[in-house]
Amino acid sequence: MSPRRKTFFTKRALPALLAALLAPGAAYAFSPFVVRDIRVNGIQRVDVGTVFSYLPVKVGQEFSEAKASEAIQRLYASGLFNDVKIDEQGDVLVVSVKERPTIASVSFNGMREFDSKKMIQSLSQVGFGEGRVFDQSLLDRAVFELKQQYLSKGKYGVEINPIITPLERNRVGVNFDIFEGDVAKIRQITIVGNKTYSEGTLLDELQLTTPGMMTWYTGTDKYSREKLEGDVERLRSYYLDRGYLEYSAEPPQVSISPDRKSIYITFTIHEGRPYKLSSVKLAGNLLGLDDKIQKLVQVKAGETFSAAKTNATAKAITDYLGGLGYAFANVNPNPVLDRDKHEAALTFYIDPGRRVYVRRIQIGGNTRTRDEVVRREMRQQEAAWYDANSIKTSRDRIDRLGYFNDIQIHTAPVAGSPDQVDLNVDVKEKPTGLINVGVGYGTTDKLMLSAGISQDNAFGSGNTLSLQVNTSAINRTAVVSHTNPYWTKDGISKTTSLYYRRTTPYETSYTDGTYAVTAIGAGLNFGVPISEFDRVFAGVSFERNTIDLMDNPPAAYQDFVNTFGKSTNAAIFNLGWSKDTRDSALAPTKGNYTKLSGNFSTLDLKYYMLSAQEQYYMPLGRSFTLAFNGLVDWGKAYGGKPFPVIKDVYAGGIGSVRGYEGASLGPHDTNTNDYLGGSQRIVGNVQLYLPFPGASRDRTLRWFLFSDAGKVSNGSGECAAGPGNSIEDPCGWRYSAGVGFSWQSPLGPLQLSYGRALNAKPGDNKQAFQFQIGTGF
Incomplete structure (x- = not known):
């Protein structure tokens, strides 16, 4: 006599399956049994232990309809399988699966705007890449990510067609066939809500422009999301530098023509009224340097508020304190508004932090250039008080050597010594x-x-x-x-x-x-x-x-x-x-x-x-x-x-x-x-x-x-x-x-x-x- 065999259910019609499981007298009703053994069929790359980890039952335990339903849901939710079926053969639980294919390669055809390696890294951040399980939803997400990258460059006419090629061992190769199209050009920029300054004056502040005589080279007539965000900030800075502390702007409206070749941008702004400074004060720990710090203040009471001068003052004070060894000085300007009089009381809150000195200067990235060539340009000395001005001068002197593409100087705190820092000078050499x-x-x-x-x-x-x-x-x-x-x-x-x-x-x-x-x-x-x-x-x-x-x-x-x-x-x-x-x-x-x-x-x-x-x-x-x-x-x-x-x-x-x-x-x-x-x-x-x-x-x-x-x-x-x-x-x-x-x-x-x-x-x-x-x- 053949061994007893019961097929419980599969994942193919999961909603119907769940309904059947919950209904009285389900078609797949069976008597619970004690599992003598568990056998897994159909696996190729997935380890059998991975399948066991998703099962709610082990050998020697009782298996029931509820556990069968749970097992199906767990295995399917893992995203590793296209089909799951559970059988019982003589107290042996048989799990049959059909694995989803994995991605063997990702390639691009027709991509010129971006570097292929960087784009592959970008797609891997959304879960799509070599070695990952292939899934249609992930493929759709990858296509969406690619389109977003092109849209950020103003290429609204881009067309992306993924081509899936089956390979041996249940793998697939994914090739994105891309037609980049032309960059959409900005045909019109409109500013709404401006009363004090003309539209032409404000347009001169923007990086984005409509087509002109030299835009073939500069590319400023090509839409870019990053440039648009920068222009939003430029308009804001323009008004803040002129005292409009209540200036606000709505998100810019961007529309595109039906042929996807022309962009129309509208900025909607609310100017408010300019504020004058009723007072300018210094607060916080001034280290007894009140007179010297006061000389660094570039704004005065009675003047129209200027964000540029205010930020320049904060930077000047920070740099001054940095030159005295206070590497982590913090200066926060805080204007308090009197909306009835349209005046602002400006206070600079100063926190110098702890004074520190440089323990060690370490040179890195110089595979060919000798350490002494970089070190002799340093004006900041070891075992001396931290001096921000000397560090800036040091960086400029190293840059003027012409030996490096990039120079970065970082400050690293010394563990256990709050009054010490190390300077890491990292350079990137170029052919000389x-x-x-x-x-x-x-x-x-x-x-x-x-x-x-x-x-x-x-x-x-x-x-x-x-x-x-x-x-x-x-x-x-x-x-x-x-x-x-x-x-x-x-x-x-x-x-x-x-x-x-x-x-x-x-x-x-x-x-x-x-x-x-x-x-x-x-x-x-x-x-x-x-x-x-x-x-x-x-x-x-x-x-x-x-x-x-x-x-x-x-x-x-x-x-x-x-x-x-x-x-x-x-x-x-x-x-x-x-x-x-x-x-x-x-x-x-x-x-x-x-x-x-x-x-x-x-x-x-x-x-x-x-x-x-x-x-x-x-x-x-x-x-x-x-x-x-x-x-x-x-x-x-x-x-x-x-x-x-x-x-x-x-x-x-x-x-x-x-x-x-x-x-x-x-x-x-x-x-x-x-x-x-x-x-x-x-x-x-x-x-x-x-x-x-x-x-x-x-x-x-x-x-x-x-x-x-x-x-x-x-x-x-x-x-x-x-x-x-x-x-x-x-x-x-x-x-x-x-x-x-x-x-x-x-x-x-x-x-x-x-x-x-x-x-x-x-x-x-x-x-x-x-x-x-x-x-x-």
Whole structure:
């Protein structure tokens, strides 16, 4: 006789099943029995112990209809199985399951907006990824997550089709076929509820814009949820900075056109009224520094409340206390409103916390750069009081090395020592070796080629080695140099160099290159830091110059050969000082740069050249910068011989007086009309930088209005003109004005200018449009 067999139920129709179980006289009614054994059928990857863990019964225990129902629900709720069936064969409980497939791989086809690896990590956070059990609900959630990522980038037309491929061993491969579509562009931005400030004024504060001339590059006309949230905060800050403490805004309304290509945004705001400060007080633990802290307060009673000034005051006090060792100082500004008078009583609550000192400074992330290269830039010392200002200066100095992509300085409390902290300096190194080949074009130097190899952090020592070669229609140069920025522990730098330079005439229509000057030299220079911004430098170089005269050379160069000979030797000593407080070397908006230097030459060429330069940048509001530049060179010979023409300085063109051809100001040769330059030069520039429309993403992209002035002359008073004295007053002042454009483009630094010569004389070589660009490949 066959063994007794009872099939209780399966999960396939779970609601009906539960109803059947609860109904009297269920079809699957059976008598309880004691389980002699448990057998599991159908498992492939799931461990049999996992199945046992979900069963409410063990061998030797009684099994009933209630426990059968519970077992089915538990196994199905685990999410591991598509089908569950329980049988009884001769007091043996048989559990038959059908496992759900697992995800063997996740891939994307057509994804360009995101990195595949990062997207896989994002999907794993919602429970969808390799090794996970495949489930339709999880797949739907993954598709939803993908769409949300694309919607945040403004791609509302995205289409995502998951393709499921069955694999052996009950696995599946999931491939998302994606059609990204175009980014929806913002066609209209509307601000509702503004009364005090015009819509145009408020729109200027937003990062998002409607399509414009430069939005193809900046992308500000492409909708982004993150940018929208930032613009909401910008509007709020704009009003709070002007005293509108009751300003509020509703969530911005974003609508999309039926073709999913156009976005319309509406901001609804409630301005309120501006508040004036009735009083400004300090409270809390002032450490007896009331007078000094009071000087840091930037807001005064009677003024309109400004969130920017209030936050700046809190930061200034925090930084001040941080400089005294209070690393965890906390300053909370609290305005109390009098709505009837529209006044606010502002109190700064100060909690300096405990004063701490730095126990240890630890350098991390530098796999190649030596610890000492980073440590010698630290202005915060170990076993000294914590100084926030010194730590900031340290970070800036490490950043200026140029060896690292990222520098982070973290403060870590010392366990068991509340008055101590450790500083962890974490750096991320970048390649500092460079092999480059470049090409550029300028209106003066024409085609320019360059090549070089350099290592800014040779062997992780912080030293610089380089070989650079440049050639153009006028100049050919090769330089080999080595710089040790810490030749001494005090930060004195040493630079040694060898150079070769060959110069041909600055050509005009009268010359075909009738001479060449070749200079070969070696130099040794030292730089001595005297403050964080000031540096004194001194050095000496030895130089040998050779002149090759060809057919019809300039008279000035014939006279030089007659006086000095074709070959000359010179020992040139230099001494100088520089100070740089600019906020950026690429696109400064404030600060100044000052440089004074002098060269003194002896042996065959006896002369000296004094030079001074001053740059000053004045911010005008948030987006405008007024820049001033002045340059003076004054050279003179001694020993009874004239100033050597091969050491003349030049002006004209980009970098000096625009609107005139490059190097064309000053004396011209009487035979060939070549530009000779002079021993004295004065140049002045005034430039107003304005933001380029829609270019808020790139601060180096700017246009400007300029006015230039300059002159070049000889100290002897001689100012030779071209053939037939065709140039009137060549050594007099020249003025120009115009408009320009500058950009640190992906192809290299680009500068364009259109200048008009304001007082050009007969014979001057004018050049209204000038540009210069360089690139590397």
